[in-house]
Amino acid sequence: MRWVITADPRATNIPNLPRPTAPRRAHCPIMVRLRPTPRTTPQDHGVSHMLNIGFIGLGGMGLYQCDAFNDTRGLKVFAGADLAAASRKKFAAQYPTARVHQDHHDLLADTDVDAVVVATPSAFHKPQVIDVMRSGRPVMTEKPMALKVTDCHRMLDVAAKTKQKLMVAHCRRYDPDWGAMAKVVADGTLGRPILWRHMMATVFRVAPWFLDKKIGGGPMIDGAVHNHDFANLMFGKPEAVQAGSIKLSKSSAVDTATAIVHYPRGNQMMLSWSWGAHGSNAFDVLGPRAGLTNGTGQLTPPKSDGDRYGYWCVTDDNRRQRLIKYRRDGKSMYHRQAEHFRDWINGKVKRCNTPGTTAIQAVAVAEAIFKSAEKGTTQKVKW
Numbered sequence: 001m002r003w004v005i006t007a008d009p010r011a012t013n014i015p016n017l018p019r020p021t022a023p024r025r026a027h028c029p030i031m032v033r034l035r036p037t038p039r040t041t042p043q044d045h046g047v048s049h050m051l052n053i054g055f056i057g058l059g060g061m062g063l064y065q066c067d068a069f070n071d072t073r074g075l076k077v078f079a080g081a082d083l084a085a086a087s088r089k090k091f092a093a094q095y096p097t098a099r100v101h102q103d104h105h106d107l108l109a110d111t112d113v114d115a116v117v118v119a120t121p122s123a124f125h126k127p128q129v130i131d132v133m134r135s136g137r138p139v140m141t142e143k144p145m146a147l148k149v150t151d152c153h154r155m156l157d158v159a160a161k162t163k164q165k166l167m168v169a170h171c172r173r174y175d176p177d178w179g180a181m182a183k184v185v186a187d188g189t190l191g192r193p194i195l196w197r198h199m200m201a202t203v204f205r206v207a208p209w210f211l212d213k214k215i216g217g218g219p220m221i222d223g224a225v226h227n228h229d230f231a232n233l234m235f236g237k238p239e240a241v242q243a244g245s246i247k248l249s250k251s252s253a254v255d256t257a258t259a260i261v262h263y264p265r266g267n268q269m270m271l272s273w274s275w276g277a278h279g280s281n282a283f284d285v286l287g288p289r290a291g292l293t294n295g296t297g298q299l300t301p302p303k304s305d306g307d308r309y310g311y312w313c314v315t316d317d318n319r320r321q322r323l324i325k326y327r328r329d330g331k332s333m334y335h336r337q338a339e340h341f342r343d344w345i346n347g348k349v350k351r352c353n354t355p356g357t358t359a360i361q362a363v364a365v366a367e368a369i370f371k372s373a374e375k376g377t378t379q380k381v382k383w
Helices: 060-070 085-094 104-108 122-134 149-162 176-186 225-235 333-346 356-375
Strands: 003-006 033-036 051-056 075-081 099-101 115-118 139-142 166-169 195-201 240-246 256-262 268-274 282-286 290-294 309-316 321-327
Touching: 051 060, 051 104, 051 333, 060 075, 060 085, 060 115, 060 333, 075 104, 085 099, 099 104, 104 122, 115 122, 122 139, 122 149, 149 166, 149 356, 166 333, 166 356, 176 225, 176 282, 176 290, 176 309, 176 321, 195 225, 225 268, 225 356, 240 356, 256 356
Parallel strands: 051 075, 051 115, 075 099, 115 139, 139 166, 195 268
Antiparallel strands: 003 033, 195 282, 240 256, 256 268, 282 290, 290 309, 309 321
């Protein structure tokens, strides 16, 4: 048995939580503790049949992940940890056989836990993911991977040193709806270059930390990071960003911003997101041959399709429309994501669809957006 020394960052996922700055000792002491790291590996527990999953962070997204993992064959909601008593109580009620902890270090000391999902606020992903990997376990962390590119690099360094698998929950890569969009872009139906536009506006009040600059980061990194990552999938490595921002609330984070992200071969993504005011939503993909919108447009799908299919509508220059349909099998993108995590751990798939080495690029886009909006200049995307 070997021993390591760890520091407890006292992260939490409840509203009105303290900022992750150097805390007063009376409020958040650095706790030095000796704990054994498990000698076992997931394979020692016969994970080809069942994986015991521990969850760090039992708030809204944590419980959502629990539901998806619980409904996925070969995965068991085995343990959960959260500093908030109310979150622990809700988790225990939903999963009465699961082990419940206040401190995530206690969860990691449990050698029966095979793999871990981290679903705490973004600022705490780095320290907690590193703790998991150092305990000898594969980990899936919620998006964004971290709030800074430098933090992502630190996580990747530890993954390399510990030889542990690090997956990021960029769930849209497992979404049949967005997957169908990507296929239309890839097959040349719309032509080249492509402009993907997404505009949304709402007053976001799920929890205060989402609009805390140091904890959640605001919509351009917590919400639109889905777009950053998926545009990287469709178009390749991001090159440069032009952005502007405006404050519509009293939050410390940028609550409203517009950005154009440039990609190879002239492709672009245009985002205009606000979590500071209610407004309109728009989503389309434009090319020189046609445009693509979600839904059936002015067409009516065959009654024989029933509820088995979803649709995108292609409209050409002459306003002629046709439907692109994709099969729905009842699995959500979160279930598909859980299956992929399971299969990557078990070795059924050799390559992760959303590894940390890819997820860092989405954080880099968000970082460039913030810099461009602040300085008023075009920023290269660097990672």
